Amino acid sequence: MVITNGIANGVRNNLPKGHQATFSSENIPSSEFQERVERVRDGLRAAGLVGLISFGDCWRGANVCYFTEFRPLDGVSDIANAIFFVGADTEPALFVSRQCFHYASEVTSFDVFTFDEMQAKLEGFSGARTGTVALAGEAYIPEDLHRRIRNSLGNLTMEPHPVLAEIKAIKSEREIALIRKASYLTDQAMEAIRETLADGHPHTERELALLADQRMLAGGAERTAYDSMVQAGPRSAFNLARPTDRIVQPGDLVMTDIGARYRGYCADGGRGFIYRTEKADPQKKEIVKAAAEAVEAGLSHGRPGMTASELNAFMQQALVKSGYEQYSSEARGHGTGHGTGMDPEEEAPWIGPGNKTVLKENMVFTLKATITVPGVGGLRTERIVRVTSMGIEALDVYPMELYW
Amino acid sequence: MVITNGIANGVRNNLPKGHQATFSSENIPSSEFQERVERVRDGLRAAGLVGLISFGDCWRGANVCYFTEFRPLDGVSDIANAIFFVGADTEPALFVSRQCFHYASEVTSFDVFTFDEMQAKLEGFSGARTGTVALAGEAYIPEDLHRRIRNSLGNLTMEPHPVLAEIKAIKSEREIALIRKASYLTDQAMEAIRETLADGHPHTERELALLADQRMLAGGAERTAYDSMVQAGPRSAFNLARPTDRIVQPGDLVMTDIGARYRGYCADGGRGFIYRTEKADPQKKEIVKAAAEAVEAGLSHGRPGMTASELNAFMQQALVKSGYEQYSSEARGHGTGHGTGMDPEEEAPWIGPGNKTVLKENMVFTLKATITVPGVGGLRTERIVRVTSMGIEALDVYPMELYW
Numbered sequence: 001m002v003i004t005n006g007i008a009n010g011v012r013n014n015l016p017k018g019h020q021a022t023f024s025s026e027n028i029p030s031s032e033f034q035e036r037v038e039r040v041r042d043g044l045r046a047a048g049l050v051g052l053i054s055f056g057d058c059w060r061g062a063n064v065c066y067f068t069e070f071r072p073l074d075g076v077s078d079i080a081n082a083i084f085f086v087g088a089d090t091e092p093a094l095f096v097s098r099q100c101f102h103y104a105s106e107v108t109s110f111d112v113f114t115f116d117e118m119q120a121k122l123e124g125f126s127g128a129r130t131g132t133v134a135l136a137g138e139a140y141i142p143e144d145l146h147r148r149i150r151n152s153l154g155n156l157t158m159e160p161h162p163v164l165a166e167i168k169a170i171k172s173e174r175e176i177a178l179i180r181k182a183s184y185l186t187d188q189a190m191e192a193i194r195e196t197l198a199d200g201h202p203h204t205e206r207e208l209a210l211l212a213d214q215r216m217l218a219g220g221a222e223r224t225a226y227d228s229m230v231q232a233g234p235r236s237a238f239n240l241a242r243p244t245d246r247i248v249q250p251g252d253l254v255m256t257d258i259g260a261r262y263r264g265y266c267a268d269g270g271r272g273f274i275y276r277t278e279k280a281d282p283q284k285k286e287i288v289k290a291a292a293e294a295v296e297a298g299l300s301h302g303r304p305g306m307t308a309s310e311l312n313a314f315m316q317q318a319l320v321k322s323g324y325e326q327y328s329s330e331a332r333g334h335g336t337g338h339g340t341g342m343d344p345e346e347e348a349p350w351i352g353p354g355n356k357t358v359l360k361e362n363m364v365f366t367l368k369a370t371i372t373v374p375g376v377g378g379l380r381t382e383r384i385v386r387v388t389s390m391g392i393e394a395l396d397v398y399p400m401e402l403y404w
Numbered sequence: 405m406v407i408t409n410g411i412a413n414g415v416r417n418n419l420p421k422g423h424q425a426t427f428s429s430e431n432i433p434s435s436e437f438q439e440r441v442e443r444v445r446d447g448l449r450a451a452g453l454v455g456l457i458s459f460g461d462c463w464r465g466a467n468v469c470y471f472t473e474f475r476p477l478d479g480v481s482d483i484a485n486a487i488f489f490v491g492a493d494t495e496p497a498l499f500v501s502r503q504c505f506h507y508a509s510e511v512t513s514f515d516v517f518t519f520d521e522m523q524a525k526l527e528g529f530s531g532a533r534t535g536t537v538a539l540a541g542e543a544y545i546p547e548d549l550h551r552r553i554r555n556s557l558g559n560l561t562m563e564p565h566p567v568l569a570e571i572k573a574i575k576s577e578r579e580i581a582l583i584r585k586a587s588y589l590t591d592q593a594m595e596a597i598r599e600t601l602a603d604g605h606p607h608t609e610r611e612l613a614l615l616a617d618q619r620m621l622a623g624g625a626e627r628t629a630y631d632s633m634v635q636a637g638p639r640s641a642f643n644l645a646r647p648t649d650r651i652v653q654p655g656d657l658v659m660t661d662i663g664a665r666y667r668g669y670c671a672d673g674g675r676g677f678i679y680r681t682e683k684a685d686p687q688k689k690e691i692v693k694a695a696a697e698a699v700e701a702g703l704s705h706g707r708p709g710m711t712a713s714e715l716n717a718f719m720q721q722a723l724v725k726s727g728y729e730q731y732s733s734e735a736r737g738h739g740t741g742h743g744t745g746m747d748p749e750e751e752a753p754w755i756g757p758g759n760k761t762v763l764k765e766n767m768v769f770t771l772k773a774t775i776t777v778p779g780v781g782g783l784r785t786e787r788i789v790r791v792t793s794m795g796i797e798a799l800d801v802y803p804m805e806l807y808w
Contacts, residue, residue: 058631059463060480073644074630076464076543076749103645139480143550144543210621217618222610223631226478227462240477241507345480 026263028174030109033067036168037092037110040067043163044088050129050156053149054084054164055137062342063136065264066168068094068108078115081145087125095121119152126154134161165348166357169339171364176386176395178265179341179364183384183396185219185260186267190398193230193256197248197275197404205230205243209258216260225259225266225344236272236377239329239370251279253287253377259344267395268344268366272379273402285403287371290322291381292400294369298336298351299385302367302392308355312336315369316353324371327378337367340384363387364395430667432578434513437471440572441496441514444471447567448492454533454560457553458488458568459541466746467540469668470572472498472512482519485549491529499525523556530558538565569752570761573743575768580790580799582669583745583768587788587800589623589664590671594802597634597660601652601679601808609634609647613662620664629663629670629748640676640781643733643774655683657691657781663748671799672748672770676783677806689807691775694726695785696804698773702740702755703789706771706796712759716740720757723773731777741771744788767791768799 044052056064057080061071064082072082078097082104086092093111095118096104104112113121133153135141138160150158171179192215193208209228216224231241232248236255248254252275259267272288274280297318302311312335319331330336335352338345341364349357349365364386372378384395448456460468462484465475471488478484482501486508490496497515499522500508508516517525537557539545542564554562575583596619597612613632620628635645636652640659652658656679663671676692678684701722706715716739723735734740739756742749745768753761753769768790776782788799 059478071646073633073646074463074748076747076751079644080544099643100645102642106639106642106645139548140484140546142544143547146547206626210624210626213627214618214621217614217621220614222614223617223628227627229477235510238506238510239503240483241504241510242475242477343480344478347480 026178027069032172032174033108036066037086039167040086040164041088043167044086044134047134047161047163048132049088049134049161049163050131051085051087051125051133052164053133053135053158054086055135055141055145056082056084057140060137060140060343062168062346063164064094065342066164067092068104068110069264070094070096070100070104070107071264072096072100078145081115081142083118083145083149085122090125093121119148122149122152123154126152126156130155132156133158134163135159136161136164162348165339165346168341168346169348169364170360170362171341171386172362175265175341176362176364178263179267179384180395182221182225182260182262182265182267183269185216185221185262186258186269187396187398188219189213189215189228189258189260190256190269190271191215194404202247204245204247205232205235206245208248209243212256212258219260221260221262223261225261225268229255229257231255232275233377234375236379237372237374239372248275250276251281253280253284253379255379257380257382264342266340266342266344267384268340268382269384269396269398270368270380270382271398271400271402272381273404275404277403281376284377287324287373287377288379288401288403290319290324291369291371291379293322294318294330294336295367295381295383295400298367299383299392299394302359302385302387304359304361304387304389306359308349308351308357308359309353311359312351312353312355315367319369324373327373328369328371330369336369337365339365359387361387361389430582431473436576436578437512440470441490443571444490444568445492447571448490448538451538451565451567453492453538453565453567454535455489455491455529455537456568457537457539457562458490459539459545459549460486460488461544464541464544464747466572466750467568468498469746470568471496472508472514473668474498474500474504474508474511475668476500476504482549485519485546487522487549487553489526494529497525523552526553526556527558530556530560534559536560537562538567539563540565540568566752569743569750572745572750573752573768574764574766575745575790576766579669579745580766580768582667583671583788584799586625586629586664586666586669586671587673589620589625589666590662590673591800591802592623593617593619593632593662593664594660594673594675595619598808606651608649608651609636609639610649612652613647616660616662623664625664625666627665629665629672633659633661635659636679637781638779640783641776641778643776652679654680655685657684657688657783659783661784661786668746670744670746670748671788672744672786673788673800673802674772674784674786675802675804675806676785677808679808681807685780688781691728691777691781692783692805692807694723694728695773695775695783697726698722698734698740699771699785699787699804702771703787703796703798706763706789706791708763708765708791708793710763712753712755712761712763713757715763716755716757716759719771719773728775728777731782732773732775734773740773741769743769763791765791765793
């Protein structure tokens with residue numbers, strides 16, 4: 001195979017390392033990636049950790065994309081996987097499949113190795129060292145890859161640790177600009193749905209989801225951040241579902257959960273609406289209002305310096321007060337927001353009860369309220385926000401109370 | 405949380421199990437899913453296995469989608485996971501996240517449980533049993549979920565086994581119709597690239613990938629089967645890569661790898677082309693021809709009854725004969741095709757050296773030849789095909805030798 005061969009014959013050394021092809025000014029520059037490595041090294045040392053094994057795959061790439069523009073490709077093998085390794089006192093290394101080696105070498109200035117070389121490299125690191133390496137991505141790292149890593153760590157132990165998640169929860173100005181663009185494209189998707197339904201013709205959930213996707217691509221999204229959800233009528237009472245051929249009926253409550261991906265950065269947006277509100281049971285309007293008021297409570301009360309738990313309390317209390325407590329997972333203490341940015345869902349900060357994480361300027365996360373009443377319908381109102389020096393700024397602008 | 409609550413209070417029993425919302429005639433009917441379970445049970449008994457743990461996620465769902473229309477959603481938690489469990493002598497069960505429970509219950513007629521209930525259910529199955537449970541999806545099942553399953557299996561052992569992969573390699577007529585549609589949409593994507601370049605204006609890799617995606621969605625694709633690859637000039641010599649802002653230059657060899665997803669079924673297509681061939685080094689035309697001839701050798705010599713290894717030999721020999729052996733992973737014995745259908749890449753049949761799998765009517769797979777010459781360029785010519793009673797039928801129709 002040419003790639004394996006290339007490595008064996010030393011072609012690696014002739015590769016233009018970190019060569020930036022023709023990249024736009026919107027790309028994250030090498031210097032920013034370098035700063036991030038330093039920040040993580042400081043975090044490792046402060047936590048008494050000797051290194052970080054950071055796992056990302058083709059779809060949940062944040063743990064790798066935080067350090068490099070490289071993102072693995074789709075597949076049922078190592079093609080889909082990547083490990084970024086940072087030692088507290090060594091040069092970082094990116095491990096990818098043989099098939100992705102040339103691409104990875106092009107887009108990062110850090111050392112790139114294939115998974116075939118990982119064992120020897122990790123054994124070289126562990127050597128006579130003792131201590132603990134942090135693992136990021138523990139919820140989704142494949143068992144097969146996890147085993148290969150464990151077997152290469154010698155006397156080191158590997159433990160899931162939030163050190164990376166907490167550092168990358170704070171976004172740079174460049175990152176926020178990209179998330180803002182993704183949020184704008186997501187708003188446009190909602191507008192495409194509104195315009196389509198305004199023609200009065202019958203439209204299916206599947207058709208509306210497709211139109212939303214098309215509008216995001218037309219605006220310059222590189223893809224959707226995740227598969228779009230549009231659920232109408234009784235299906236809007238399902239927490240998560242894929243769209244079907246069900247035609248949206250007058251009086252339906254409709255749940256949508258849609259996000260764009262723009263140059264590696266995601267939006268995660270949720271809105272519900274009532275289609276032909278004059279035909280709807282008044283309870284549906286109450287549901288829409290209750291979700292909007294809960295999110296509004298978060299937007300208006302959130303401040304830097306507050307804990308995630310305190311921010312959650314404002315929203316949770318608003319939902320309890322609305323009377324829909326038994327129909328809302330957020331009202332029942334399952335959390336009213338989550339980190340986002342390079343993946344639609346990132347681990348930190350989790351906005352929920354008991355989380356003492358202090359909100360800091362430029363943390364980016366969602367604020368959400370889901371109400372689902374079986375047999376009636378429901379929605380999830382979800383905004384993407386950042387913490388400013390003064391409070392909370394929403395990065396999307398689409399209205400929350402929609403009666404069409 | 406309403407969903408957890410619903411289960412606790414017995415709301416489950418009031419759900420319309422297997423209710424078919426409003427589904428199109430293109431959906432796989434319950435009876436076909438039922439037949440598939442029987443086929444797998446027969447396979448388990450024949451192999452002396454007591455059951456099958458079949459893992460699928462949001463992006464590699466085939467092991468679950470073979471049994472049910474349910475496909476998990478994007479996320480960094482169990483939201484993205486599903487397990488379909490088949491005992492050789494018990495009713496099957498689908499395990500999903502709490503958040504996906506209502507959706508899953510709607511689209512399958514089999515029993516659905518949440519992951520919270522999995523341990524008790526698997527312990528109930530293992531009971532006093534001994535023997536081996538097959539695992540499908542061993543290359544990508546998360547370590548965390550793998551551990552939870554292992555801890556619930558009592559005296560049973562769990563081992564990776566190809567029983568499911570081999571059964572689902574043979575597609576039904578309904579499945580083939582859907583794959584044919586996905587292949588048609590993929591052909592349209594190539595045509596969109598051709599039309600765009602024909603205007604003579606400058607176009608970037610990223611722009612062409614986006615136009616391909618848009619054309620597939622406009623034709624009715626539910627999404628792309630995987631992130632589209634368009635690599636021009638020197639980047640076409642990378643086996644796999646994401647598109648950049650590089651402008652396609654006259655004389656460039658361009659690699660594309662593009663596939664549509666249509667109602668759960670995928671195409672996986674590869675074509676390369678020379679842009680403004682009159683400006684290109686003649687070697688580039690030779691590369692395009694050599695890849696096409698290799699795939700043509702597979703298309704014309706493949707027959708039912710032949711082994712995968714024999715089919716591979718025709719293509720591998722053609723590549724060796726072309727003189728590009730050192731620049732082609734297929735020529736060097738890494739395989740000239742792979743299963744496809746519900747995922748862009750499925751485990752069986754692998755068309756490669758030493759694989760004694762006998763080709764049977766309605767097996768669906770790709771036939772591919774990659775040639776990548778560093779500094780010059782390359783392409784992957786990849787067709788999606790089925791075995792007929794007579795030979796090999798290509799399900800896509802776009803030409804293989806493209807000089808634009």
